[in-house]
Amino acid sequence: MFQRLLSFLFPITIYQKKSAFSKNLEVTWNNGQLVLDSLNTNYSYGSLQRILRKGLKYIGFERIKNFDSILVLGVAGGSVIKTLVDEVACKGKITGVEIDENVIEIANQYFGLNVIPNVEIVIDDAFEFVLKTKEKYDLIIIDIFQDTQMPSFLFQDFFINRVNFLLKVNGFILFNTMVLDQKDKERNQEYRSWFNKNYSVRMYPKVEEHNELFTIKKLA
Template structure:
């Protein structure tokens, strides 16, 4: 409790480790809440939770409550899952895919992720999982970073088409992206252009927390 109180004055790191994939994973008290960070970015809770909560609000909590199955690609500490379960009161199935098993251990220990009964965690590469899964989803949340870097495959046509094929009719993709320079800005514009003249409705929520741009994609009925 003392650390929580003092965290309003200065962040207090309580745990730090490394994994095969991450140079630094830190659990810190900041402004009265526990957050999960990499060396240069917020991975869960804190600003990231605010970003993805805004995306969910744009989809509509009522619409989410009517969904049956949500896929989260990139779990980290599980802040978006906590928003779904604790704030929105989503009761359907959530499948979370995370490549870094060490991060899931931390999420269970510090953020009680393993206590969420309607959550299934799969330790796998998101690209591989998307190729293998036979399920269809009402909502796919893509939140994949290695520190401040986003894997190139997320923006490739093959992956885009495969993810879209996993959506049910009227299903939605919520894609969290980071833009740090003009090259990445152009990358996002090309990504959005992939959906023109297709059966999708797309919109962006730009520059959240300075560098983040959310992309919302809805699959229209045919």
């Protein structure tokens, strides 16, 4: 495809849509790859897929491959789901929760999210979903941004407690955060200190330029 080849020289935007949640969504050919971006950051594929792939590698592909149930809070274009299915060879059920219906339409049309097997997409607010769900999960991936901003509820006791309740023993949380200033660093340090001896917490700073990953294993 000519556009794909040309994108090795400069990015080529092929689709744009306004969004109440993400302001502006763009599908762009960039270095031969189709990516989904918001106004100021990559939403799926591109750098975001690299970040979450690293997080999954830290947990271990072989371990994840045998998980029965995975929850993805914040789907966007579905790149982490694609990684789980295509690269990790995960056969378990994947539930993706995304508040923005527009972004799921784009994910289906341009990235084939709707043809991936064993995936259920729920259009809902992540906070509301974790309150309602009765299921327990082996892996919970939290990747929620509104452009470059992270909703404050992600760092509040009630949400953290509820996510931990939904996690099976020996299960993992993979939490992608953005650190842009000293306040964000302090927020992440406070988040890390929240977990007691029943959890094994690892923090991976400077994954790409501004992202910091947490992997959290529930021990008991």
